[in-house]
Amino acid sequence: MxxxxxxxxxxxxxxxIITYSAYAFYNFNAWGSLRVLPEGSFDIEKTTxxxxxxxxxxxxxxxxxxxxxxxxxxxxxxxxxxxxxxIGFNREGELLELPxxxxxxxxxHTYGVxxxxxxxxGGKLQKLPLGSFEFTQAQTINIDFLAWFNAEGGQLxxxxxxxxxxxxxxxPVGFDAATYTFMRHFNDGGGLVKRLDGTQIKNITxxxxxxxxxxxxxxxxxxxxxxxxxxxxQV
Numbered sequence: 001m002x003x004x005x006x007x008x009x010x011x012x013x014x015x016x017i018i019t020y021s022a023y024a025f026y027n028f029n030a031w032g033s034l035r036v037l038p039e040g041s042f043d044i045e046k047t048t049x050x051x052x053x054x055x056x057x058x059x060x061x062x063x064x065x066x067x068x069x070x071x072x073x074x075x076x077x078x079x080x081x082x083x084x085x086x087i088g089f090n091r092e093g094e095l096l097e098l099p100x101x102x103x104x105x106x107x108x109h110t111y112g113v114x115x116x117x118x119x120x121x122g123g124k125l126q127k128l129p130l131g132s133f134e135f136t137q138a139q140t141i142n143i144d145f146l147a148w149f150n151a152e153g154g155q156l157x158x159x160x161x162x163x164x165x166x167x168x169x170x171x172p173v174g175f176d177a178a179t180y181t182f183m184r185h186f187n188d189g190g191g192l193v194k195r196l197d198g199t200q201i202k203n204i205t206x207x208x209x210x211x212x213x214x215x216x217x218x219x220x221x222x223x224x225x226x227x228x229x230x231x232x233x234q235v
Contacts, residue, residue, distance in 0.1 A: 013043070014042065014044065018047060018049070019047070019048065019049040019051075020047065020050050022051040023051070023053045023054075023056070024051055024054045024055075025055050026053050026054075027058075030058070031060070032063060034064055035065055035094075037068045038068060040068060041068045041071060042067065044074065044075070045073050046075055047075065047078060048077040048078050050082050051082060052082050052084050053083075053087075054086075055086050056085075058089045059089065059090050059093035060088045060089075060091040060092060061092045065095060065096055066095070066097070067095070067098065069100075071099055071102060072098070072103060073099075074105060074107070080111075080112075081112060082112045083142075084114045084115070086115060087115070090120050090124075091122060093120075093123045096124055097125065097126055097129075098125070100129050100130075101131065103129070104131050104134070105132070105134060106134040106136040107137055108135075109139045110138075111138065111142060112142055113145075114143070114144045115142070116145065117144045117146070117147045118147070119146075120154045120155075121154055122153045122154060125155060127158065129160070131162065132163060133160075133164055134165055136165060142182065144182060144184065145182040147182070147184045148186070148188070151187060151189050152190065154187070154189075155191050157191040157192060157193055158192065158193070
C-alpha cells in the first residue's frame with residue numbers, strides 16, 4: 001500500500017462478493033503504513049469461496065493497528081477454507097487485537113494447507129476474540145494448518161477457553177507424513193504461558209506426537225498425553 005496511511009470512507013466495501021480469485025488481497029498492507037481501515041471494510045460474511053493466498057501476509061510487517069468492526073466474520077455458507085488463505089496474516093505486524101466476532105471458524109469443516117500458518121508469528125496481537133478459532137465442526141485439516149501460529153516472539157499470552165477445540169477430528173487427511181506436523185512450532189518462542197492438559201483436544205491420542213512437535217519453546221512432545229499445546233485453561 002506504499003506510504004498511504006488512511007483509506008477513505010467506503011473503501012474496500014466487499015460485502016457482496018461471494019467468490020475470491022487467487023491472491024485477492026495478497027500482501028495487502030505488508031510492509032505498509034496503513035494504520036486503520038474504514039467502517040464497513042472487509043465484510044466477508046457472504047463469501048463462500050476464498051481463492052488460494054486470499055489474505056496471505058495481509059499485514060505482515062505492516063502498521064495496521066486495528067480492523068474495522070464487523071470485518072473478517074465468516075458466514076455459515078463458508079464450509080471450506082482454501083490453501084494458504086490467511087498464512088502470515090499479522091506476521092511481525094502491528095495489529096493488537098481482532099474485532100469481536102471475527103475469525104469465527106466453528107462451522108468450517110475443511111482447512112487447506114497452511115491455512116493459518118504463522119498467523120501472528122512475531123506479531124503484536126495481544127488477544128483473540130471469544131468464539132474465534134473454534135474448530136467444533138472441523139473434520140479435515142492439512143499440513144502445517146496451525147504451524148508457527150504465535151511463534152518467534154508472537155505476543156499472544158492467552159487464548160479463549162473455547163478456542164482450538166479439535167475433538168471432532170479423528171484422522172486428519174489420513175495422516176500422511178507431512179500432515180503429522182499440522183500444529184508444529186505453534187508457540188515456539190511465543191508468549192503463550194498456560195498449557196492445556198487435553199480437555200479440549202479430547203482424542204489427543206489419535207494424533208501422532210509429531211503433530212505438536214516443538215509446539216512450545218524448548219519442549220518436544222514424547223507422547224499424546226505429554227502434549228505442549230497451549231491455551232487459557234487447565235495447566
